[in-house]
Amino acid sequence: MTHFSKVALRVAQFLLGFISITIISLGNAMAQEFVVAPFNFNIQNGSYTPASTNAQALAATAQEIAPQTFMQKPDPNMSLLFPQPGGILLFKSKDLKDPLNVAGKLVAPSLAIVDTIFHNQVYNQKTAGTEKYSFDMCYSLRIDGKRYYTDFRPHTIDYRYPLVYHKQLFMVASQEMGYEMYADKGNPEHFRIAVFNMQDGGIQMHFTSEQLPFNYGLEFLDESDNVITSEYKAEDQSFRVEIKGLNETYKGVWDGKELKHLN
Structure with a gap:
């Protein structure tokens, strides 16, 4: 041969x-994503303070939850969690205000499967003629088969591309920051890149980027708009990706080992 x-x-x-x-x-x-009370129009004055990023509770929590870095069968509802520095709290139930419900803190990037989103309340704070919405939301998710609850927004996967030469799966993910009273629809920001090795019939986390130096600035991201474009160059096995925002464009290249920002 x-x-x-x-x-x-x-x-x-x-x-x-x-x-x-x-x-x-x-x-x-493994699960079908359900949304509980997707549009709570009983808007209250004020703002919501997230429980999963409470600095005092994080400092008092010693138990760390191991991240999921391998998935045997990639799930359609697969998301990514990128904890802030110091971690995020995960809870045993959707009562996030009870300190006894803290299961531990996640301090490293992890795969997760979201199966239920609880839209509890929309808040609107009016200051100097401007309106700022915040949302009391709770995500029910599984990490390595164990169920947890959090109000920290997972990253949804916007783009996937199999890199055959490197036997890798390249992904672009973002957080849906919400559009006015619509809590988790629109305004994708905080873009990240994740690369997985195709291994043992599943995917193994190989690389996760920091937040990309880029502001998207548009209300929605639709594949049909060709917002994310890419090019694979066989001569050097490099993969170039471009994300076009309202006023900024991100350009990067992945060589199988390292991500380089081109702007």
């Missing part, structure tokens, strides 16, 4: 495995 034939065979085997993982995961999804 020629060298070219061997390479072609390995590529075909990899693609077949990747497609099989996708089909299996769609056919056997």
Whole structure:
């Protein structure tokens, strides 16, 4: 068998495995995402203070929750959690104000599966003629099969691209910051890049970026708008990605090991 034939065979085997993982995961999804009270128009004056980033509670919590870095069958509802410095609190129930419900803190990036979103209350604070909305929301999610609750917003995956040569899966993710009273719809920001190795029939976290030096500035991100474009260059096995925002454009290149910002 020629060298070219061997390479072609390995590529075909990899693609077949990747497609099989996708089909299996769609056919056997572990959970269906449900939304409880998606539009709570009983807006109250004031603002919501998140429980999962409470500095005093974080300092008093010694128990750390191990992040999930491998997923055997990528789930359609898969999200990513990128904790702030110092971590985020995860709770045993959706009563996030009870300190006895703290399960521990997550301090490293993790895969997670969101299956229920509780929209509890919308708040609106009016200051100097401007309105600022905040949201009492709770996410029910699973990390390595264990259920936790948090009001820290997961990153949703906006873009996926299989890098055949590197046997990796390249992802772009963002946080939906909400549009006026719509708590988790629109205004995607805080973009991150995550790269996973295709391993043992699943995906293993290989690299996660810091927040990209980029402000999106648009209300929505739709694949049909070609907001995220990419180019793979076979001559040096590099992968270039571009995200076009309202006033800024992010450009980066991934070589299989390192992400370089080009602007």
